[in-house]
Amino acid sequence: MSDIRYDRLYDDYVIIAPERLHRPDCAHETISNASTQSRICPFCEGNERMTPPEIFALRDRNGPNTPGWRTRVVPNLYKAVRIEAPWQSHGHGPYDLWEGFGAHEVIIDTPRHLQRVDAWELQEYRDWLVTFRSRLMDLRKDLRLVYFSLFKNHGPSAGATQTHPHSQLIALPVIPKSLLARIERARHYRKIHGHSLFQGVLDYEMEFRERLVAENDSFAAFCPYASAYAFEVRILAKEQRVVSLSDLNDPGIEALAQILQTTIRALYRELGDFDFNLTFDTPPMQKNVSTEEWFEEIPRFWRLGLRIIPRLYNWGGFEMESDMRINPVPPEEAAFLLRG
Numbered sequence: 503m504s505d506i507r508y509d510r511l512y513d514d515y516v517i518i519a520p521e522r523l524h525r526p527d528c529a530h531e532t533i534s535n536a537s538t539q540s541r542i543c544p545f546c547e548g549n550e551r552m553t554p555p556e557i558f559a560l561r562d563r564n565g566p567n568t569p570g571w572r573t574r575v576v577p578n579l580y581k582a583v584r585i586e587a588p589w590q591s592h593g594h595g596p597y598d599l600w601e602g603f604g605a606h607e608v609i610i611d612t613p614r615h616l617q618r619v620d621a622w623e624l625q626e627y628r629d630w631l632v633t634f635r636s637r638l639m640d641l642r643k644d645l646r647l648v649y650f651s652l653f654k655n656h657g658p659s660a661g662a663t664q665t666h667p668h669s670q671l672i673a674l675p676v677i678p679k680s681l682l683a684r685i686e687r688a689r690h691y692r693k694i695h696g697h698s699l700f701q702g703v704l705d706y707e708m709e710f711r712e713r714l715v716a717e718n719d720s721f722a723a724f725c726p727y728a729s730a731y732a733f734e735v736r737i738l739a740k741e742q743r744v745v746s747l748s749d750l751n752d753p754g755i756e757a758l759a760q761i762l763q764t765t766i767r768a769l770y771r772e773l774g775d776f777d778f779n780l781t782f783d784t785p786p787m788q789k790n791v792s793t794e795e796w797f798e799e800i801p802r803f804w805r806l807g808l809r810i811i812p813r814l815y816n817w818g819g820f821e822m823e824s825d826m827r828i829n830p831v832p833p834e835e836a837a838f839l840l841r842g
């Protein structure tokens with residue numbers, strides 16, 4: 503059983519999850535000891551019985567838990583949190599904890615075991631985004647789940663312990679401090695300037711273009727002005743009403759799939775098969791005591807964004823202690839290379 507503990511001094515939540523210790527580590531499996539399908543991989547097509555029953559799948563044929571799928575979603579076997587846990591918090595002296603309540607799902611991106619992300623066709627990006635969108639729309643019906651983290655870890659330096667291409671979704675009853683602080687800053691900027699911070703950033707990047715990587719009618723991809731990581735890329739929705747993946751209609755999904763494919767291919771061209779984290783900026787999804795003051799205002803100050811963070815360098819003590827990163831590659835130079 504896990505629990506979500508609150509650190510009062512650092513104002514941070516920590517998930518204590520002993521089950522995560524038992525994850526098999528097969529991230530170092532390479533092309534030499536695995537083929538396109540692996541007999542021991544629970545995420546490969548044909549091995550559906552090795553996972554818990556599926557929650558969702560995009561299928562060309564057959565019924566649940568059989569081959570014939572394009573993407574498949576299953577509960578994480580090594581959960582950080584579980585939906586069956588009681589939705590309860592307790593105080594212990596100076597400490598607070600939430601029972602380990604939440605959802606932790608694995609999105610199996612493709613049936614193919616060693617599919618490189620830069621080889622994904624447009625349809626695969628579309629399927630992947632549609633899968634995330636439908637899980638987000640389904641889970642947000644549970645009013646206890648407020649915070650949604652959608653992410654992909656690729657490679658051991660990014661924290662992946664499984665070679666087969668997959669992503670994850672964690673939904674929690676509490677909002678992390680870092681997201682609350684971002685919301686506070688975005689609201690403050692909107693109040694002072696009369697337009698959203700995201701629009702301010704987009705307007706500037708589109709005008710000067712030195713950090714721009716790619717764009718289409720609905721999205722722009724650029725290396726952030728203060729990139730914390732070498733070759734970091736942010737993708738932002740151009741339309742103000744699009745604040746999370748669940749606001750995207752099918753043409754919006756198509757546009758995001760297209761810019762994501764262009765950006766990932768550009769990164770692979772410059773960096774080879776690199777380890778990375780990909781995250782979605784998703785605002786809190788429920789109105790409750792901690793969000794009611796600004797919940798209705800979210801579409802005015804927030805915007806759907808994706809962050810691709812190459813993990814080329816490790817952190818040291820300075821980064822851990824100060825929460826400041828040292829990035830040796832100026833974002834202007836990274837964008838110049840990525841534009842090809």
Ligand SMILES: [Zn+2]
Nearest residue numbers: 543546615666
């Ligand atoms: Zn596999």
